Amino acid sequence: MASKMASGDFDERFLTCPVCMLHFRDPRVLPCLHTFCRECLQEWATKQQPLECPTCRTQVSLPDQGVDGLRTNFYVNNLLDFAAVKKGTGPGVACQVCEGKEEGARSWCVQCAVLLCESCTNTHRRFPAMKGHQIVTQENLEASEGVPSSFQRKAFCPKHEDQVLTFYCEPCQTLVCVACTVVNHSRGDKHNPVEVGxxxxxxxxxxxxxxxxxxxxxxxxxxxxxxxxxxxxxxxxxxxxxxxxxxxxxxxxxxxxxxxxxxxxxxxxxxxxxxxxxxxxxxxxxxxxxxxxxxxxxxxxxxxxxxxxxxxxxxxxxxxxxxxxxxxTPSDLTARPSQVMFSEGTAVAEFRDDVARAGCVQVKVKVDTSKCSVEIKPTIVEFSNVSLLSTVDKNGQLCSVRKDDFTATLTDPSGQAVPTQLQEKGRGLWEIFYTPEVTGNHRLEVNVNGGSVAGSPFDVRVQSKDTPVLTIGRWGRGEGELSCPTDVAVDMDGNIAVAERGNGRVQIFDAKTGQSLRSFPVDGESPWGIDMDSGGQFIVSFDYNLFSTGNQAIRVYSREGKLTKTLKPDCLRDPFGVAVLQDGRMVVADRTEHSCLLLQPDGSLIRDIGKGHLQDPWFIAVDESRDLLFVTDYSAHKVFVFDLEGKLKFSFGKPGQDEGELCKPTGITVDPAGNIVVVNCGNGRLQVFGPDGTYLRTVATVEGRNPRGIALTPDNHIAVACRWGHCVELYRYK
Known part of the structure; x- marks a missing residue:
């Protein structure tokens, strides 16, 4: 494979550890042939028993020496050395011995791992102890299309550090040096050293x-x-x-x-x-x-x-x-057919209530167009948008009109008509639907009984889908202000509850106006996740904080903001997102545990979910109708889907900046149709995936706000907690 790698153009996959995502440091090979840094494997082994390969999840039995007993990946070491040498032979890099005092071509000593000028190379070769060192010249490096076959670290004997491993003892299946063939592996019944070639x-x-x-x-x-x-x-x-x-x-x-x-x-x-x-x-x-x-x-x-x-x-x-x-001659007085009746051939009793609502008797009252009004709601391009028309009489009371009695005409900036639809919402209330295809100022003309409604034509400003319909809050500590919001939830009244990390409180806002309704402090300095239980209580998670050791917990607050319960189970290490089931059980994403914890209402552990699969779980969404749990993995750039028994059902997502790809996913929610909504912290893209993880569309891009938790509101908006923006932004979803 090395021969196919162009000089100076290394594929980072071969040099990067899949765990730490950095260049390998002392690469070790697992029995499944996947390579990782020695330190990464040691840390992984302390967190997981039995040990599973982080890449293929194969269970691994370590040698008696542990990770140190695993074989070194010499091929990766060669690649790393060669990459370092190629970088070192670039212009302006001085000899690492004389520090540039001498001029001339540079060479690389494999054993000493130093860059030498021509003079220092000659001196280096004259030392008896260094006569066996391998020198790679600059010409060889420049002429090479890949890693030269001669460019390999020599393996030295662990018992005789100055001796190269040149023999292989077949009965012992061990590489040995010349000294070992004399001392510990001399030829005989038990030993048979053979040249490695x-x-x-x-x-x-x-x-x-x-x-x-x-x-x-x-x-x-x-x-x-x-x-x-x-x-x-x-x-x-x-x-x-x-x-x-x-x-x-x-x-x-x-x-x-x-x-x-x-x-x-x-x-x-x-x-x-x-x-x-x-x-x-x-x-x-x-x-x-x-x-x-x-x-x-x-x-x-x-x-x-x-x-x-x-x-x-x-x-x-x-x-x-x-x-x-x-x-x-009397008339015929016998009974004649006097009625025409209809009998049901198929029972439709279950639809009688709907049929009863399929019509109503109304009294038409003359409309006073000067008192009618039209509410223009925020309008987003390529979405179905709505304006609300109220028809009233001369006394200002809502009154009914026939659909044929009024018209609504929307035109785009070029004067092109945009199709509209009218739908009665209630007595005297009509919804005007339209889907504009371009951004910019549009004009909406509304006429009732041939007369223009007061204020018509109305200006309708159509914004791009990346423009939030409503922005709630700005930086500050006062009422209606926010500081580092990390998560959002929707309460039983449809209001938006925000967990503020910076202010150490939960604040509730009106989802339609963005007005602050109330707030309450939380007993912890670092609230992170928030959700609502079936009784309307707030469930807040507090992650590990260097400045407040032992703060990690799950706290329950009443609708009025009174602390009712604090849960600190022993299994809790670094809780992030939290989701509450209908029966009061909770699921908490724990970054340190690399799993999700399914807890009883009293905080006792039911089971771990996702251990061995999850690297860096952040936020959670639950679809109880399908018994599924969705978890965003920030570092793996994936969404994992488990059932509540802990079985992995599937996962989706791959790292990238394109549509359908994930880049540090954070907030997640599920809509009533089972579609999965995910926001990327890395690029702000708010995307929708089908129930099976198939990419469907991009809702918006949350630019430069560091989006965290998200929630779907009852009126089909996505609320996004923007940590760096110190606000909550609402985007049209449908």
Whole structure:
């Protein structure tokens, strides 16, 4: 691999320890063949038993000597030496022996690790003790396309420090020097020292066989990885296709239902006409018969009351004839279909409440446009924004209007119309929705019943998505001011609670106006994380502080700010973010423990979550509907997802500055749809990922504010605690 590395152009992966992210210091190789600094491994081993490789998480059994017994990675040492030499041979670098008193080409002594001028090189070679030292000339370095094969540290015997390891005792499987072959490893039944050259050739052949064994499997794994990556990339397409199919299917069902509704309504109208005609005919016949009967009855009554005997005799025959005529042709008095009714073919009782709310009876009152008002809310480009219209009468009372009675027209800076939608929010209240595509000043014209609303047209300033909708606080110690806010939470009233590290307090703000509502001091100098429990209490974490040793704790405060409980479990070392479950259990990110601690309400430990996976956990979000815990890892530039039993479900993110990449992630939250919102401290990017960790979009970029904890407000804004900005910024989320 060294031969492929251009001179002076080293890949930092080969020189950088994955733990400390610095150049290797005394690199040691684990049995899994991953290399780390000796000090890093020693520190890692003190925190974790059994020891797992920080890279591949393979469990490792250390030698009896511990980390010191691990083999040194001589190849990495050679690379580090070569990098140092290449830097040292640059212009203006003096000889490290005579300090530039002599001129001439420079060379490098591998054993002494010093840069020599030509004169000092000659002197160096004349010393008997240094005759075996390896000298690499500047010409060799400059002509080399990579690390010269001769550029290697010589390995010296640990028992005879001036002797190079030149033999290998096969029965002991140990490298030895010439002195050892005489003293401790003389040839015999128990020892057989052989020159390292012949042994190395055999070992090289063995390594070639190992490579031959590994390469097919490596190819298969790479091919499978590419296939999985391809499937991951194709997943959104297939999901979108499934959504289209599902949408088409349900649209067909809706269309069928709509067609059936129209058929039933048409049939009802037709039946109504048929029944109406039938009833009208019956009514006409009955009315005629009734008129005849009434007339005959009245005639007979008059004859009886007022007629003489002669008159009665004369009219009786005529009356009898008329009555017999009426009685022989009576109207049909049987029941006729008199109603058209509808019966449900499928029970829809569960939808009756919704149906009952699908209409209301209102009395229209004349609107006084001079007293109507429009509330222009902060407007962000490419987001669905809303303005609120209030329609009132001459007395200033909210009154209803029909949707067709008013219009709302929005135009962009170029005069192009922006589509608007109107939706009734309540009696006399209407929402005007629009999605502007450009920034700048827009004009909104609102007319009711042909008259302009007072103040119309309105100026609508459309800002970029990186502009916060609302900024809460500024630096200071007074009411409404903030000092180093680290985390935010939303209380039961939708207000924003802020943990202030600088002022040692919690302050509550109105999420809509940014006005400070109240504050209370906390019993600790370094509040860090904050969350709310189901009863509305504030749960505040206090991390380790050099100036206040033993301060680390979890404290519980009532809604009024009174301290009700202090928890200091033995497992707590350096708590950062905290999240509270519905049943009162708590999850705390502990940086020193490199894990998340699931605690009972009384602070007792239930289990560690993430140990062996997490390097530097900061903030936590919990989705109890899916039994998932999301953790930002600041140093690993990742988000890890565990279930509450502690099993790793998946992780996502890779370090970088591009969209979808993570750079020192801090705050995290989950929206109702299961999407994951993460803010980067490194570049301020506020990003949204799908429930499976797939990148969806960037909400905004929080420039130069050192963002920490975040929270989603009920009205779909993301509140971001900006430590360096000494404020909380709200960005539109939907």
């Amino acid at each position: 012949s042994v190395a050739e055999r070992k090289k052949r063995d390594l070639q066989k190992l490579i031959a064994n590994v390469e097919p499997r490596e190819k298969d794994v790479r091919d499978t990885l590419k296939q999985v990556e391809r499937e991951i990339s194709e997943l959104p397409t297939s999901a979108d296709a499934a959504i289209e199919q599902a949408t088409a299917y349900f649209d067909q069902l809706i269309a069928l239902l709509q067609d059936r509704k129209e058929e039933v309504v048409t049939e009802i109208v037709s039946r109504r006409q048929e029944v109406g005609k039938c009833l009208e005919t019956q009514k006409e016949a009955i009315e005629l018969e009734l008129a005849g009967l009434t007339s005959a009855s009245e005639f007979c009554k008059q004859a009886l009351e007022h007629g003489s005997d002669v008159h009665v005799i004369e009219v009786e025959g005529q009356a009898r004839q008329r009555v017999e005529e009426l009685m022989t």
